[in-house]
Amino acid sequence: MPDAGIVERMTRYNESLTKAGVLLGLDGLHPLSMGARVSFSGGKPKVTDGPFAEAKEVIGGYWMIQVKSKEDAIEWARRAPMPDGDIIEIRQVQEMSDFPPDVQKAAGR
Amino acid sequence: MSETHRAIDAVWRIESARLIAGLARMVRDVGLAEDLAQDALVAALQQWPESGVPDNPGAWLMAAARHRAIDLLRKRTLHQRKEGQISQEIEARLQTALPDLDAAIDDPIGDDLLRLMFTACHPVLSTAARTALTLRLLGGLTTGEIARAFLVSESTIAQRIVRAKRTLAEARVPFEVPRGGELAARLSSVLEVIYLVFNEGYSATAGDDWLRPALCEDALRLGRILAELAPHEPEVHGLVALLEIQASRAGARVGPSGEPILLLDQDRARWDHLLIRRGLAALERAEQGGGLGPYGLQAAIAACHARARTAEETDWTRITALYDGLAQLAPSPIVELNRAVAYAMAFGPAAGLEIVDLVKSEPSLKAYHLLPAVRGDLLAKLGRFEEARAEFERAASLTRNARERDLLRNRGITCAQASTPP
Numbered sequence: 001m002p003d004a005g006i007v008e009r010m011t012r013y014n015e016s017l018t019k020a021g022v023l024l025g026l027d028g029l030h031p032l033s034m035g036a037r038v039s040f041s042g043g044k045p046k047v048t049d050g051p052f053a054e055a056k057e058v059i060g061g062y063w064m065i066q067v068k069s070k071e072d073a074i075e076w077a078r079r080a081p082m083p084d085g086d087i088i089e090i091r092q093v094q095e096m097s098d099f100p101p102d103v104q105k106a107a108g109r
Numbered sequence: 110m111s112e113t114h115r116a117i118d119a120v121w122r123i124e125s126a127r128l129i130a131g132l133a134r135m136v137r138d139v140g141l142a143e144d145l146a147q148d149a150l151v152a153a154l155q156q157w158p159e160s161g162v163p164d165n166p167g168a169w170l171m172a173a174a175r176h177r178a179i180d181l182l183r184k185r186t187l188h189q190r191k192e193g194q195i196s197q198e199i200e201a202r203l204q205t206a207l208p209d210l211d212a213a214i215d216d217p218i219g220d221d222l223l224r225l226m227f228t229a230c231h232p233v234l235s236t237a238a239r240t241a242l243t244l245r246l247l248g249g250l251t252t253g254e255i256a257r258a259f260l261v262s263e264s265t266i267a268q269r270i271v272r273a274k275r276t277l278a279e280a281r282v283p284f285e286v287p288r289g290g291e292l293a294a295r296l297s298s299v300l301e302v303i304y305l306v307f308n309e310g311y312s313a314t315a316g317d318d319w320l321r322p323a324l325c326e327d328a329l330r331l332g333r334i335l336a337e338l339a340p341h342e343p344e345v346h347g348l349v350a351l352l353e354i355q356a357s358r359a360g361a362r363v364g365p366s367g368e369p370i371l372l373l374d375q376d377r378a379r380w381d382h383l384l385i386r387r388g389l390a391a392l393e394r395a396e397q398g399g400g401l402g403p404y405g406l407q408a409a410i411a412a413c414h415a416r417a418r419t420a421e422e423t424d425w426t427r428i429t430a431l432y433d434g435l436a437q438l439a440p441s442p443i444v445e446l447n448r449a450v451a452y453a454m455a456f457g458p459a460a461g462l463e464i465v466d467l468v469k470s471e472p473s474l475k476a477y478h479l480l481p482a483v484r485g486d487l488l489a490k491l492g493r494f495e496e497a498r499a500e501f502e503r504a505a506s507l508t509r510n511a512r513e514r515d516l517l518r519n520r521g522i523t524c525a526q527a528s529t530p531p
Contacts (some may be wrong), residue, residue, distance in 0.1 A: 075119040
């Protein structure tokens with residue numbers, strides 16, 4: 001569990017995202033040990049319950065922000081009050097218009 | 110463009126509005142504040158490629174702008190007081206006249222930003238000027254970006270902004286949030302600008318420059334910022350709700366080959382449910398503030414569609430009631446036409462036709478193709494095919510969209526066939 005100081009700094013950071021009108025949503029995630037893994041191999045899903053000793057990187061949460069460019073997203077990420085050693089990965093959400101017409105048709109109903 | 114330059118652009122988009130707002134409070138002149146902020150940007154462009162982006166770029170920009178402000182004020186004082194008379198006392202006053210640096214950029218309640226919004230949308234300016242100035246001062250857009258988004262030349266926008274700043278200075282518009290009776294009117298001016306920016310983006314088509322549809326996001330961002338700054342104004346939440354829900358349909362309103370898809374024909378799985386959820390939450394906040402205003406009512410109508418899992422599940426009776434409210438608060442022939450469609454869906458074509466016929470001879474709808482299109486549709490449903498045919502033909506002659514024209518002509522032909530018994 002994160003300590004109160006981190007939570008306070010994080011809350012202020014999240015507020016700054018809200019005040020700038022860029023935050024669409026966010027969530028913190030429970031540790032992987034409380035979840036499960038479903039892996040796919042040989043055409044069959046295999047379920048493994050936690051804990052997972054081999055996990056080096058776990059996803060602890062996410063922000064969904066709406067900004068104009070990758071650089072804007074990087075600039076916001078730079079400002080996050082992360083503990084030492086943490087990583088923020090920046091990914092763009094795919095949109096239907098990113099795909100060619102045949103893929104769009106396949107997605108339709 | 111180098112990596113640092115792109116980073117500076119990003120910092121500018123994040124910081125410029127607060128920077129200009131803080132400076133405007135210090136120097137009491139929005140135009141001068143923007144010039145000072147631009148000077149700071151130029152300094153950043155010169156220094157950051159060498160030194161790297163500072164840890165707190167907002168504070169850096171504010172410090173640079175503040176130095177420039179002190180220089181300028183000193184020069185002005187010199188000019189006014191004749192050479193050599195500037196004393197340490199004046200110098201000290203200049204320093205203290207500029208409030209604490211941290212306070213200026215912190216602006217925790219966002220009062221400066223709100224003042225800036227009201228100033229940029231001041232009624233002394235034309236709507237076009239308000240829009241350009243708002244996007245420039247609060248949206249962080251460059252003159253070139255605004256020009257491309259609005260399909261006008263860069264010099265037109267540049268002139269518009271220069272004139273707007275001059276008008277604000279000449280009219281001595283105070284840098285403040287209006288109070289009392291003035292607030293409602295001034296707020297609706299701000300909301301109107303945000304709504305216009307959104308619609309400009311929403312009306313963009315597939316082939317357009319991406320900066321046009323991006324206006325929707327600019328408007329949404331401004332609306333969300335305003336909702337944080339003025340959380341007790343129900344209409345602000347109403348507008349944000351309306352924009353979030355409309356934006357949620359962006360991915361569903363155009364088909365694979367660019368053809369427009371009408372609301373009831375859209376694949377609802379393609380609606381953005383995160384935006385819908387945000388829209389419904391904003392609508393709830395608007396409803397908590399008392400009776401809904403015109404934006405809130407439009408949002409409530411949009412929400413009826415958003416809540417329906419299929420077009421058939423739409424609560425048309427509720428929509429008619431909301432349109433009745435809208436027709437009272439903000440009467441217009443277009444609202445009446447939409448109200449007629451809702452009545453037809455809820456209570457049958459005859460009920461809709463009754464309302465359409467009330468606005469049939471409205472001069473402002475004379476060239477509006479949707480009037481005869483709606484009337485033709487209702488007449489056809491009532492089996493009055495000959496009258497319906499005439500309306501569809503009229504509608505086809507009025508529309509400028511080729512695809513729509515074909516569709517309306519075909520409906521006219523179908524009606525003609527139905528009206529002559531074999």
